[in-house]
Amino acid sequence: MKRVGFLLKVREKYIEEYKTHHQNVWEEMKSALVRHGWNNYSLFIRPDGLLFGYFEANESFSDSLTGMSKEQINTEWQELMSPYFEILEGSDPDQSIVELEEVFHLD
Amino acid sequence: MKRVGFLLKVREKYIEEYKTHHQNVWEEMKSALVRHGWNNYSLFIRPDGLLFGYFEANESFSDSLTGMSKEQINTEWQELMSPYFEILEGSDPDQSIVELEEVFHLD
Numbered sequence: 001m002k003r004v005g006f007l008l009k010v011r012e013k014y015i016e017e018y019k020t021h022h023q024n025v026w027e028e029m030k031s032a033l034v035r036h037g038w039n040n041y042s043l044f045i046r047p048d049g050l051l052f053g054y055f056e057a058n059e060s061f062s063d064s065l066t067g068m069s070k071e072q073i074n075t076e077w078q079e080l081m082s083p084y085f086e087i088l089e090g091s092d093p094d095q096s097i098v099e100l101e102e103v104f105h106l107d
Numbered sequence: 108m109k110r111v112g113f114l115l116k117v118r119e120k121y122i123e124e125y126k127t128h129h130q131n132v133w134e135e136m137k138s139a140l141v142r143h144g145w146n147n148y149s150l151f152i153r154p155d156g157l158l159f160g161y162f163e164a165n166e167s168f169s170d171s172l173t174g175m176s177k178e179q180i181n182t183e184w185q186e187l188m189s190p191y192f193e194i195l196e197g198s199d200p201d202q203s204i205v206e207l208e209e210v211f212h213l214d
Contacts, residue, residue, distance in 0.1 A: 005151030005159055022211040030213055040214060042161070044112030044207035052112055052207060054149070054161045100151035100159060104129040106137055107147060 001039075003054070004061045005100040008093060009086040010049035018084045019045070028073045036067030049086075053097075061099050108146075110161070111168045112207040115200060116193040117156035125191045126152070135180045143174030156193075160204075168206055176201065 010018050022043065033041060037058030044052045057064045068074040078093055087096040117125050129150065140148060144165030151159045164171045175181040185200055194203040 003149050005149065005161070007153065007157075007159075019210050025211065025213075033213055038213065041212065042110050042112065042209055043211040045210050046114065046205065046207055050114075051210075052114075052159050052161075054112070098153065100153055102149055103126050103152050103158075104132065104150040105148065106132075106140055106145065 002057045002060050003102055003105065004057050004064070005102065006053045006061065007098045007100065008051040008053070008096065010045065010051050010084050011086055012049045014084040015045065015047075015049050018081075021080070021084075026073065026077065029077050032068060032071040032073050036071075037064050038068075065097075109164045109167050110209055110212065111164050111171070112209065113160045113168065114205045114207065115158040115160070115203065117152065117158050117191050118193055119156045121191040122152065122154075122156050125156075125188075128187070128191075133180065133184065136184050139175060139178040139180050143178075144171050145175075172201055172204075 037056075039056040039058070041053070041055035044054075046052075055064075081093050085093045085096060087093060144163075146163040146165070148160070148162035151161075153159075162171075188200050192200045192203060194200060
């Protein structure tokens with residue numbers, strides 16, 4: 001198991017819409033996440049839209065991302081989410097993620 | 108149980124020292140954290156020193172902070188850590204923490 005921390009940035013004007021979508025994540029999307037080891041997965045937001053993600057991957061962040069990248073439902077979800085994020089033109093949110101380094105852990 | 112996400116900022120020039128301290132957290136400090144419900148506690152750092160914390164509190168972030176504030180070992184630890192953080196003069200790191208809002212969770 002590998003604990004993963006990552007950051008994204010939601011555009012400030014879309015924060016409320018982003019939150020509403022995340023109260024209603026598609027069941028098929030959640031099943032895909034579970035299949036690819038996004039375990040105990042939480043997202044937290046700062047009032048300006050900085051978004052922090054935490055989950056416990058089976059193997060690694062890149063394995064979990066690669067697994068999702070092959071799921072059609074994830075392609076559709078990322079297309080829906082794409083306008084909400086501050087990202088480079090033409091890339092999707094999964095490619096603008098910043099992985100953080102774990103510096104401490106206590107069980 | 109309440110999942111907690113929070114942010115702090117380590118001064119860039121002290122990042123390496125901060126990391127070294129966290130490879131050697133005092134056993135007494137870790138026991139105090141466990142006593143006050145800092146369960147499955149991780150810290151992650153961005154290269155510029157932005158620090159993200161995640162843990163699973165028994166009740167709430169404020170309960171876990173209040174519990175620690177009454178522990179002498181925590182006072183000593185916070186005194187040691189205080190120069191490493193970008194904080195207001197005269198306050199200690201625990202008082203400069205930004206709690207984040209959970210917007211999604213998947214078990």
